[in-house]
Amino acid sequence: MSRYAYVNGSYIHHEEASVHIEDRGFQFGDSIYEVVYLHKGRLIDQDPHLDRMERSLGEIGMEMPMSRAAMKLIIQEMVRKNRLKTGLVYIQVTRGSSTRDFPFPKTYRPTVVMTARRMPVFDPKKALKAIKVKSVEDIRWGRCDIKTTQLLAAAFSKQIALDDGFDDAWMVDQEGFVTEGTSNNAWIVTKEGKLKTRKADHDILNGITRQCIIRLAKNKGMEISEEAFTIEEALNAKEAFVTSASACLKPVTQINDQTVGNGEVGLISSEIAQLYADFLEG
Structure with missing residues (x-):
């Protein structure tokens, strides 16, 4: 066709x-x-x-x-x-x-x-294939909240990750905090079960799927904190995942050479994926 x-x-x-x-x-x-x-x-x-x-x-x-x-x-x-x-x-x-x-x-x-x-079609029972991410320095410009086509830094970061055997990169700012993935927003689930994702400011794109999942999770009674986290915090978290319009949700089970949680797709990630799938069905 x-x-x-x-x-x-x-x-x-x-x-x-x-x-x-x-x-x-x-x-x-x-x-x-x-x-x-x-x-x-x-x-x-x-x-x-x-x-x-x-x-x-x-x-x-x-x-x-x-x-x-x-x-x-x-x-x-x-x-x-x-x-x-x-x-x-x-x-x-x-x-x-x-x-x-x-x-x-x-x-x-x-x-x-x-x-x-x-x-x-996004099917949370089939699509939740876990990914591995590599941490890289965030070398992008200072207005990542603007969805510009100036994507070379993100493409370069992803290629570094792919060349090293990873699926994507998590970019890290000069203070050591994760900003976002190369084309997605980054999340962790703390050991206490709280969702954390970076506050929407000039350092990240305020993802539409991110906003939707915040709304869905709050309606479900989940605790959410919009604050920055480090790679160390992510490695000590129970779960991690990324969200975007094209991928919907993908669990992250490895960062650099260490596993996140037990190395398996987490229950909260699966629950959020199902919430989003239900939302897609209207």
């Missing part, structure tokens, strides 16, 4: 889609993106994702390129044209193309790109 992409008002065969060679998203990473998960035909947390996109654009001096209603129509058409039932819709907005120079152009026409791809 042919895949379709959306580029500046046109639906194009995926392999033929392109942007101008001087697009600032291509040359400077001067762009914002979002990824919305589609579960059995239902777009999950679409408005929170678009809210975050609008905020990120505002933080770099841009506005939404079209009305919320118009963007939703295009997203829905991308789902239809790609015959997507479960998968991801990727949205990117750049500051458009102009003669290459560092200052922002005084006038510009934003570039809007969307792609879509299939994914398997």
Whole structure:
């Protein structure tokens, strides 16, 4: 089946889609993106994702390129044209193309790109395959709360982890605290059963799935603390896991060369995964 992409008002065969060679998203990473998960035909947390996109654009001096209603129509058409039932819709907005120079152009026409791809349905009974993470220095810029396409530092960190036989990296700040994974938020479950994840500030992306799980867990009566933790704390924790729109939830059973807890997928991680799966079903 042919895949379709959306580029500046046109639906194009995926392999033929392109942007101008001087697009600032291509040359400077001067762009914002979002990824919305589609579960059995239902777009999950679409408005929170678009809210975050609008905020990120505002933080770099841009506005939404079209009305919320118009963007939703295009997203829905991308789902239809790609015959997507479960998968991801990727949205990117750049500051458009102009003669290459560092200052922002005084006038510009934003570039809007969307792609879509299939994914398997999240099933907590099948998807909870544990991962191993490697701790690395966080070398990213100081505004990680903005969902920019400047992802080289994260990609570099993940490649270091993969080259060393791990599945992902947990980035650590100069004070020794974990910020987040390369494309996900980091969590631990303390020995007392309390959930801990870093406070949403400039050092991390405030994940939409993160926000959803905080809400679901609180409704279930679980204790949650939004505060930073160290690698040592994580190794002494009962459980650890990561969350994101694309992966939903993945347990972490090894950090560097040490196991977390008993080295198995924990009961609380499994319970939260089931809570999220129930939420996806509506």
